[in-house]
Structures are given as structure tokens and as C-alpha cells.
Amino acid sequence: MAILVVGSVAFDALETPSGRRDRCLGGAATHFALAASYFTPVRVIAVVGDDFGPDEEAVFARRSIDTRGIEHVPGKSFFWKGSYMNSLNEAQTLRTDLNVFQSFSPKIPPEYQDSEYLFLANIDPVLQEDVRRKMPRVKLVCGDTMNYWIKDHAENLSRVLKVLDVLLINDAEVKMIARETNLVRAAGKVLDMGPKALVVKHGEYGATAFFCERSFGEGCSVTVPFRAPALPLAEVVDPTGAGDSFAGGFFGYVASQPALTPAVFRRAMFYGSVMGSFAVERFGTERLAQLDPSEIEERFALFRQLSHLD
Amino acid sequence: MAILVVGSVAFDALETPSGRRDRCLGGAATHFALAASYFTPVRVIAVVGDDFGPDEEAVFARRSIDTRGIEHVPGKSFFWKGSYMNSLNEAQTLRTDLNVFQSFSPKIPPEYQDSEYLFLANIDPVLQEDVRRKMPRVKLVCGDTMNYWIKDHAENLSRVLKVLDVLLINDAEVKMIARETNLVRAAGKVLDMGPKALVVKHGEYGATAFFCERSFGEGCSVTVPFRAPALPLAEVVDPTGAGDSFAGGFFGYVASQPALTPAVFRRAMFYGSVMGSFAVERFGTERLAQLDPSEIEERFALFRQLSHLD
Numbered sequence: 050m051a052i053l054v055v056g057s058v059a060f061d062a063l064e065t066p067s068g069r070r071d072r073c074l075g076g077a078a079t080h081f082a083l084a085a086s087y088f089t090p091v092r093v094i095a096v097v098g099d100d101f102g103p104d105e106e107a108v109f110a111r112r113s114i115d116t117r118g119i120e121h122v123p124g125k126s127f128f129w130k131g132s133y134m135n136s137l138n139e140a141q142t143l144r145t146d147l148n149v150f151q152s153f154s155p156k157i158p159p160e161y162q163d164s165e166y167l168f169l170a171n172i173d174p175v176l177q178e179d180v181r182r183k184m185p186r187v188k189l190v191c192g193d194t195m196n197y198w199i200k201d202h203a204e205n206l207s208r209v210l211k212v213l214d215v216l217l218i219n220d221a222e223v224k225m226i227a228r229e230t231n232l233v234r235a236a237g238k239v240l241d242m243g244p245k246a247l248v249v250k251h252g253e254y255g256a257t258a259f260f261c262e263r264s265f266g267e268g269c270s271v272t273v274p275f276r277a278p279a280l281p282l283a284e285v286v287d288p289t290g291a292g293d294s295f296a297g298g299f300f301g302y303v304a305s306q307p308a309l310t311p312a313v314f315r316r317a318m319f320y321g322s323v324m325g326s327f328a329v330e331r332f333g334t335e336r337l338a339q340l341d342p343s344e345i346e347e348r349f350a351l352f353r354q355l356s357h358l359d
Numbered sequence: 360m361a362i363l364v365v366g367s368v369a370f371d372a373l374e375t376p377s378g379r380r381d382r383c384l385g386g387a388a389t390h391f392a393l394a395a396s397y398f399t400p401v402r403v404i405a406v407v408g409d410d411f412g413p414d415e416e417a418v419f420a421r422r423s424i425d426t427r428g429i430e431h432v433p434g435k436s437f438f439w440k441g442s443y444m445n446s447l448n449e450a451q452t453l454r455t456d457l458n459v460f461q462s463f464s465p466k467i468p469p470e471y472q473d474s475e476y477l478f479l480a481n482i483d484p485v486l487q488e489d490v491r492r493k494m495p496r497v498k499l500v501c502g503d504t505m506n507y508w509i510k511d512h513a514e515n516l517s518r519v520l521k522v523l524d525v526l527l528i529n530d531a532e533v534k535m536i537a538r539e540t541n542l543v544r545a546a547g548k549v550l551d552m553g554p555k556a557l558v559v560k561h562g563e564y565g566a567t568a569f570f571c572e573r574s575f576g577e578g579c580s581v582t583v584p585f586r587a588p589a590l591p592l593a594e595v596v597d598p599t600g601a602g603d604s605f606a607g608g609f610f611g612y613v614a615s616q617p618a619l620t621p622a623v624f625r626r627a628m629f630y631g632s633v634m635g636s637f638a639v640e641r642f643g644t645e646r647l648a649q650l651d652p653s654e655i656e657e658r659f660a661l662f663r664q665l666s667h668l669d
Contacts, residue, residue: 233593253542254564257591276666278586281567283543315668356586356666358625
């Protein structure tokens, strides 16, 4: 079943202990779409400038990603420059040029209307809510956000949380939304704000899913969580997009299955970690753009070996 | 099979967001021994002062821990005062009085000579090496250390690493020994220094075991690691001794089994995490001193549910 993703398609300049790149295809929607494309058809809504040409288009085309929703406008694409020289766990932003992304107003092509799955990548929560409203018949909605929206746009964000099935964010973001330092209590508070499930990404330590059980008219009681490991890697070349690739593997697998059962959710967490582990092995989209499906299954088996008793 | 543990038996004063205690029974050997006692007979070598009385003795006796190797000398026991008010992930040391521990010289009672398993808790590597030498017939040796010995006693520590089967330390310690920021590469370097396996404790994110395969005369090639989760807890009352309790659960389970197979190693990692999760639920030894074996098995099952696909 098709996933519709709304988010950024961008160019990144990167420096990491493994090297540097002046211009990589990047953006949350790009990483998400590539990762998800190995599991299910993907459709993208984004905005790019004149600098997005045939080479970039080809990266999507090779993975049969539907780009009819990528709007081309005069100007330059979103540009981000980041450094991981101090720590591979946290990007240091050296420059952000929003460019054409500044006036991004997502438009949903008629051909996308029948999408059953919706991923709201990290953009202004007002836009996230707007897209969600325009897609009333989707079966499942996942979303991401970041510290900027949590801090300065809390009210808008809270409206998005109400319409999300699964929120995928990192430890610091969960604790920031909940204003609570304990992860379990923070997860409970965030689940009380709307999402049915919360996937907390721990970077090199994997990810934990928390689930909410609601009785009618009551708050959320958190049930047994599920933790997927990350793969210990001898070299992390470029962490950019690891979280979006996790989300793509997670949601791509979910969308490829007939129903979101607890067992499917667990496997989806593993596929999320699998795709995240590939993403960081090369710069930008270099690794995710050209995986062989057998590599994905081999790594999934490796994750099982890494974490299972028998 | 009996485990012999050499390490500190102490009193702790603690403050955490959950409350404070002016005087708790503590020390690495205490936490280790209690955790391991649920799996196998345990014998302790330590030194205490006049302040270690019948109440403290009773904590060990109730768990049938052999304390004939705890030497009583005039003076006060090792005392440590720590605070977790800033972060539950890192203790802030407010006071350390070595007291009788300053001149600790481990003596092995004749009754302990047939111990098949040896745990060298975090003490001066010179003493660790000495005890190891005096117990030439043990089947398996595990050990711990800390930043102080890594930084200022590196040469002594390197001699201990050569005679260890399993080293259990945390992320920062592995990276400090290896002078390497990537965990996998750091693990490889540490394994090259001697231990056959390295268990890296990640606190709230669990623990990862790295294994070394050596061909004759060659360095170590690291094989597929194994990662055990930690249990997400809504309240961590007191993290003191969590790592030692992990080690006790890990090594206690190993010693209870006929051989250390890969499957036993994996289960041991889970039992380590299980005992660590209990340890932090109350102050000092309050929780570990009075567990019901059924609680341990229930929590083990919960860890499986937390981490397994099916």
C-alpha cells in the first residue's frame, strides 16, 4: 500500500571524521522515501529549486518513487551544512538556508489521494496538520518533529499529536515535550497527548516503542514496551538521515503488511533499525539509494542474531 | 559451582531524586554477591571495620553467602557518599573515606581454594592480579575496573587484562582504555589486550557483549556481538551498584551452568540486566537482598517480551 510522505528534499554539505561532501542529496523526505521504497510504493510531496536536476530526479526514479508531488519553483533548494567533527551523536549546524522551503505550501496531487499511509516528516506542525486534514481517509499516520517546534510552536504541535497514530522522535525530544527527565514517565505523558504509539530513537543504542492503552474517557496506561537494538558499527561515515531512514524502514514495512499487529510492529522496529544501519555507512543517500533486497534480509537476520536468545 | 568475589564491602550515603539514605550497606562485592547468590554459591573476600556488625552480617547470611573471607580489622569500613541529584546516569562523589580498605590485602581462606569461578571487582589491579595468581585452577575469571585505574595505573591494569576471560566495564571505560571513540573499534582494541569477551554496560540502554576469535599468534577478530536490553523503568530510586548487580547476575548464571556456551552467554547477559533492573528499584541492597526467585524468572520473561520478535 502506498505511503505519502511530506517533508524536505534538500542539499546537504557535510563534514564527518570519515570525510566531507560539499553537496549531497538530502532532506528528511528523501531519506525516508528511499528507505521505505524497499518495502512499498512511496509518493513524495516537497518543494525544490532550479538546482534539483535530472541527477537528483534519477535517485528517486531508480527506486520507483513517485515524485509528481515534488513542486519545482524558481530559486534554490533547502540547503543545510552540518559537522559531526565533535561528535557523531549530534550534528553541529554550520548553516541553514531555507531558500524555496521557506514558503513551502504542500499541495496534494489528485493521484496521491488514495494513499493509505501518511508520513509527516519534520516540518512546521501547521503544515503537518493541514496535510493530515486533507487526507481524511488514510489508514495510519506517523510523524516526526524536532526541538525547534517543541520549544516555540508547542500549541501547533499539540494539535498534530492528537491526529497521529505513531510519533517517532528521539530521547531528548520526548523529554522536552513531556518536561520530564525519566523516559518511561515522559513517554506516558506524550502518549496522553494523542499518539497511540511512541517510537523513541536512541541513536547507537537502538529504539524503544511505547504503547498506550486507553479506556473510554480515561488517560493512557503504558503497556510493555519493545526495544530494537542498533547495529554496533566499526565506522559511522555520516549519521545524517539515520532517523528518517529508521522511520522509512519502520513505516515501509508496516505499509507492506495487511494489518498493524503487535508482531508486525516489532518487525517494523527491526526493519527501521536495519535501514538506519545502512544509511550511516556512506555519505548522504549513497548507501540507501542502491541496496539489494537480499542485503536487507541478511541484515535483518543479523539483528535477530544480535538480540535474540535462541 | 562456587564463585569467589574479591572487592569492596562498604557503607554508602546516598541522595537521589527519590530520597536520601545516610548509611546503606554497599560496595561492589556486596552488590555482586547478592545478585549472584540467586544462581550459585558465593564466597566473599573483603575487609571491613568495627562498624560492620550483626545487621550487615545478616544481609549476607540470609542469602547463604560465605563471609569467612571478610576480614575484620579495627577502624571504620570504606565509606562513600554520592549524589545523583544532577543525573541518574552519573554519580557525583561527595566524599570517599577509604578507611580500612586503604590497606586491603586480600587473603584467600583455605576453604575458598576450590572455587571454580573468580570475580575481580573494581579494586587496585595489583591486588586483582595477585588474587588471580593465587587461584591458578579457576575455570573462569571475570573482572571490572574504573577510570582511576585506567588513567593512572594503565600498566598494572594491562597485566590484569591478560588473565581475564571476561571484562565487564561501561562505554566510557572501554573507550578510555582503547583511546578510541568508536565502540566497536574500541572493543576490538580491548579484546586485543587479553580478554576473550568484553561486556560493555550502557546503563539504561542495556549492555553489549563483544567476542574475540584468535587464530594462533594473531590478533583478535571481533565476531557478531550480542546486545541485551535494559528495562525501561518509571522510577530509578538508586543506581548505585547496578553495574555490580549486572555482573552478579551475569556471572552467577554462568557459574550455575555446566559450560559457557554462546547460548549460556546470551542468557547470562539477560540475567545480568534482570538483576541490574531490580537493584535500582530501591536504595542500597534493599531490593536485591530479598527477591523471590519467581520474581527473577518473571522479569526474565519480561525481558524476552521486551526484545524478541516472536
